[in-house]
Amino acid sequence: MSYSKTALVFRNILPKLGLETSGILGRALSTQPQQSIESAIPDKLYKQIQLEVRGNDPAVLKSYAHFTVSAAENLGVTIGRNFAPRKPEHKRYTLLKCVHIFKKHRVQYEIRTYYRFIDLHRLTESTADTILEYIQRNLPEGVAMKVTKIELLPLPESIRIPPNSISTTSTN
Structure with a gap:
C-alpha cells in the first residue's frame, strides 16, 4: 500500500x-509535500567544538578518542588537539569500619577520574549535529561527555563602522 x-x-x-x-x-x-521551514534558516557556524570526556578507565577513554577521531576524519571534520592530562583527579574518602566504637579502625576509598579533551574545528550546525549524535550514541558505559560549542556571529550593527565614513583628515 x-x-x-x-x-x-x-x-x-x-x-x-x-x-x-x-x-x-x-x-x-x-x-x-510541505516546504521545510529549516531550509529558509541558514546554518550556524561553529569555530570550535570542545569535547571533554571523563571516566574511570584511561584505556576506555583512549579507545573512545580513537573512535571519535576516526569518525570525524570520515566526515571530513578538522580535528584540533586530542590529549589527556598526565594526572587524574583523585578523591579520597576515609570512613570508620565500625559505626559504634574502634575509632582507630578506618578504611580509605579512592576514586580516580581520567579526562580526555578533543577539539573539532570549523563546523556547520548540521555537520555538528550529525557527528555529535553519532559519537554520543556510541558513548561507552561509565563515560561522561561535556560539549562546549563556540559559535561565530556577525558583528552587531552598533559596533560596525560603515566603510564610507572612514576619512583621512590632515591637520595644518
Whole structure:
C-alpha cells in the first residue's frame, strides 16, 4: 500500500473513532509535500567544538578518542588537539569500619577520574549535529561527555563602522 493510500485509510478511520484529523496528525497524513521551514534558516557556524570526556578507565577513554577521531576524519571534520592530562583527579574518602566504637579502625576509598579533551574545528550546525549524535550514541558505559560549542556571529550593527565614513583628515 502506498503512502497516499495509507493516508486516505487513516483519514476515513479516524473520524469514526472520534479523533480529529485537522491537527498535527492530519498534517502528517496529508498527501501534499510541505516546504521545510529549516531550509529558509541558514546554518550556524561553529569555530570550535570542545569535547571533554571523563571516566574511570584511561584505556576506555583512549579507545573512545580513537573512535571519535576516526569518525570525524570520515566526515571530513578538522580535528584540533586530542590529549589527556598526565594526572587524574583523585578523591579520597576515609570512613570508620565500625559505626559504634574502634575509632582507630578506618578504611580509605579512592576514586580516580581520567579526562580526555578533543577539539573539532570549523563546523556547520548540521555537520555538528550529525557527528555529535553519532559519537554520543556510541558513548561507552561509565563515560561522561561535556560539549562546549563556540559559535561565530556577525558583528552587531552598533559596533560596525560603515566603510564610507572612514576619512583621512590632515591637520595644518
